[in-house]
Amino acid sequence: MPPYHAIEWKNNSLILLDQRLLPHETVYVTLQDVSQVVSAIKDMTIRGAPAIGAAAAYGLALEAGKPFRDLHEILDAVDQAGKRLMAARPTAVNLAWAVQRVLKAAHSPISPDVDAVRRAVIAEAHTIANEEVQNNIQIGQNALPLWPETVTFLHHCNTGALATVDYGTALGVIRAAHEHGKKVMVYVDETRPRLQGARLTAWELEQLGIPYKIIADGASGHVLRHCGVDAVTVGCDRIAANGDTANKIGTYNLAIVARAHRVPFYIVGPTSTIDLNTPDGAAIPIEERSAEEITKIGNEWIAPKGAPAYNPAFDITPAEYISAIITEQGIAYPPFARSLPEMVAKAQAVRSANLGRDLAR
Numbered sequence: 345m346p347p348y349h350a351i352e353w354k355n356n357s358l359i360l361l362d363q364r365l366l367p368h369e370t371v372y373v374t375l376q377d378v379s380q381v382v383s384a385i386k387d388m389t390i391r392g393a394p395a396i397g398a399a400a401a402y403g404l405a406l407e408a409g410k411p412f413r414d415l416h417e418i419l420d421a422v423d424q425a426g427k428r429l430m431a432a433r434p435t436a437v438n439l440a441w442a443v444q445r446v447l448k449a450a451h452s453p454i455s456p457d458v459d460a461v462r463r464a465v466i467a468e469a470h471t472i473a474n475e476e477v478q479n480n481i482q483i484g485q486n487a488l489p490l491w492p493e494t495v496t497f498l499h500h501c502n503t504g505a506l507a508t509v510d511y512g513t514a515l516g517v518i519r520a521a522h523e524h525g526k527k528v529m530v531y532v533d534e535t536r537p538r539l540q541g542a543r544l545t546a547w548e549l550e551q552l553g554i555p556y557k558i559i560a561d562g563a564s565g566h567v568l569r570h571c572g573v574d575a576v577t578v579g580c581d582r583i584a585a586n587g588d589t590a591n592k593i594g595t596y597n598l599a600i601v602a603r604a605h606r607v608p609f610y611i612v613g614p615t616s617t618i619d620l621n622t623p624d625g626a627a628i629p630i631e632e633r634s635a636e637e638i639t640k641i642g643n644e645w646i647a648p649k650g651a652p653a654y655n656p657a658f659d660i661t662p663a664e665y666i667s668a669i670i671t672e673q674g675i676a677y678p679p680f681a682r683s684l685p686e687m688v689a690k691a692q693a694v695r696s697a698n699l700g701r702d703l704a705r
Contacts, residue, residue: 348551350395350506351402351473353466356409358402360390363506367547378407378425385432385439388538392507393581393617394476397438400429401469404446408465418458422450422465434629435590435658436581437619442472473509479614479672480511484520487612487670491517494527495574498567498602501535501592502544503579503612514577514612515545517670522554530556531567535592537637537655561594568605576602580613580669587663587680588625593656599665608667615671615691618684625660633657 348370352359358375364387365371373389375381381403384390390399407425412418426443433439449468450461497518504515512519522528530549535541542558549556559567567573576598582590589595589611602609622628635653639645647653669676669683673690676683 348505349510350392351390351398351509353402353405353470353473356406358399358406360384360399361506362389363391363544364389366506367543367550375403376406378403378428381406382428382432385429391540392503393436393438393579394480394508394513394614395506396433396436397442397616398469398473398476398509400432400439401442401446401472403429404443404450405466405469408450408462412458415457415461418461419450422447422461433631435631436617437622438581438614438616441616445472476509476614476616477511479616480508480513480516481520482672483513483612483614483670484511484516486672486674487517487610488520488524490575490608490610490670490675491521491526492574495521496529496531496572498531498533498564498573498576498598498607499545500533500541500576500578500595500598502540502548503577504545504548506544506548507579512548513614514579514610515548517577517610517612518554519552522552528554530554531564531571531573532556532558533561533564533594533598534558535594536561539641540592561597564598565601565605568601568607573607576607576609577612578610580611580617581658582622582628583611583613583618583669583684584622584624584628585620585681585684586624587666587669587676587678587684588628589661589663589666589669590625590628590630590658591661593659596659596661596665599661603665609665611661611666611669613669613671615673615687618671618688620685620688625662628658628660630659631657 350361362371385396426447430440446468449464504512532545533541580589599609633655638653638655639647639651671687673687
């Protein structure tokens with residue numbers, strides 16, 4: 345594992361690697377209150393769908409750790425904290441998924457008093473974080489047969505250990521290929537406006553010793569046409585029941601260009617990102633962020649000061665442009681309306697089996 349952790353629970357505090365300062369500074373911040381966790385998710389101190397889900401789960405653990413007089417008081421407090429956390433960023437379904445899992449544990453029949461609720465909340469938060477890591481490792485294993493021995497990837501945004509608790513999803517499949525001896529090269533989209541590719545993915549690839557070249561987002565068509573790219577891999581913030589997928593802005597453009605050049609386009613993520621209650625991409629809320637993310641880089645204006653801008657943080661890639669969706673339960677191929685529920689059912693069966701074993705101990 346790399347010598348850095350995006351998220352860690354230690355001494356009843358949540359410790360986050362401040363991703364706003366990478367690659368030039370490696371600074372960890374310690375959070376001790378759910379309000380701090382909400383702010384960290386909103387300002388992207390922590391980012392990436394799986395990572396913010398785990399952070400939110402630990403945010404509820406921080407809330408549950410406060411002194412409470414009785415069962416009603418602690419349950420009401422974690423419920424209210426859950427609402428605040430789920431509202432922090434609307435597009436990534438992992439956030440609500442993780443919060444709802446922890447709240448279910450808090451309200452379970454085996455939580456009859458304040459101490460029991462507190463133990464249940466922290467245990468579920470740990471379970472979510474640990475499951476994410478194991479799922480990511482399995483995703484990498486599942487993807488290995490797709491790649492030739494010498495393989496060139498194009499990757500958008502950041503989906504490594506920084507975004508996913510540890511190991512990575514779309515960057516994790518690249519890492520797994522490298523670790524299994526394949527000769528790997530990665531073209532890294534800069535990923536405007538926050539430059540997660542140039543700042544974060546490049547930094548992670550440096551740590552892992554994987555060859556890469558950063559490209560401007562607008563260069564992807566040229567690269568796909570001339571540079572022998574074997575696969576495009578991207579992460580996901582929400583996958584609708586029909587396979588339409590929300591991901592970092594620019595993903596839709598990349599999918600269209602990949603289709604034009606007959607390069608396979610893979611969505612990579614855990615089954616927790618599949619939202620069968622959302623029928624299609626049109627039903628996915630798209631977060632709009634500050635205009636200054638576009639008009640400034642750091643503190644420097646690159647547009648007329650105060651210039652108006654439209655800054656959607658995500659876009660929707662229609663299912664028709666997606667070659668396959670790689671999950672910890674296997675690879676889902678079209679038609680996704682059939683294959684995605686199969687993946688979710690497998691994941692639920694695994695979790696039920698694990699829960700049964702835990703209760704039997």
